[in-house]
Amino acid sequence: MSTATQTNPDALAQRLADSGLRSTPQRELIYRVLLDKRDHPTADQVFTRVKAELPGISLATVYNCLETLVQCGLVKQVNLEREPTRYCPNLHPHAHFHDERTGATHDIDLPPGIFSELRAVLPPGYEAAGVEITFRGSAVADAHPASVQ
Template identity: 45%
Template sequence: MPPTPNRQPAKPTGLECRMAVLGADVRLTPHRREVFEVLQASTDHPTATDLFTRVKDRSPGISLATVYNCLEHLTGAGLIKQVHLERGQSRYCANLHEHVHFHCETCGKVIDAHPAADFDPAKFWNLPAGTRVSRMELAIHGTCSACAAR
């Protein structure tokens, strides 16, 4: 039996490329990179199938399962966010700035809304002492200005 090799943890080299955000990291494989780039280029808040359609134009062989897989890894690494606005498909968002989502119930459009500079969400709700908050998700539903104008 050969001596136990002094195996190092795999390090990124060559084509392999990692991005680290908030301590987590992902290997940015070609598919993951494309899903990420397509999402970053999207101003709407696409669903997994929306992204599947868009990425297929660039990588015809990609499968929906891979898109879901990529989204899961990217979400886990904190590179993108999963958004739950209503029942049905989840939506995804590459805007990492703190923001909330406005959802127009008439046309379905989703708009990012950013909080006022002095907004401190934690102090507005009377959570029991000892509660730890890891994230908040605010969905505002209504009618967007374009629809309201009609």
């Protein structure tokens, strides 16, 4: 597996360099925080977590860094309804399951074939660069402990 699809702390410096961007303590910390607890935090939640280690950081910087990570392709934005944007370092193709009872968002791994099946439903002339699949419902406790928010 190439660094491009991995989600490890060291991928950051490489990715930044590839894009002609600098590695900064703020960017490194924010990326580390995202990898550390993969519960799809909002910018504000990231801000809170990051302040514990770097009290002087500003919310604007958190937004800036998250944006940078998204540009680099190391992090994906997840938008559910009109709620604040959430950030996800899982680069594998996956869907999201929004548990309406708990408010948690779980990652759902997808079988490789599903995307071609979905593209097949598009009428001629439609070229899809990406598909986003979001389930909404409720899940039994601890089905996927790692992705509970």
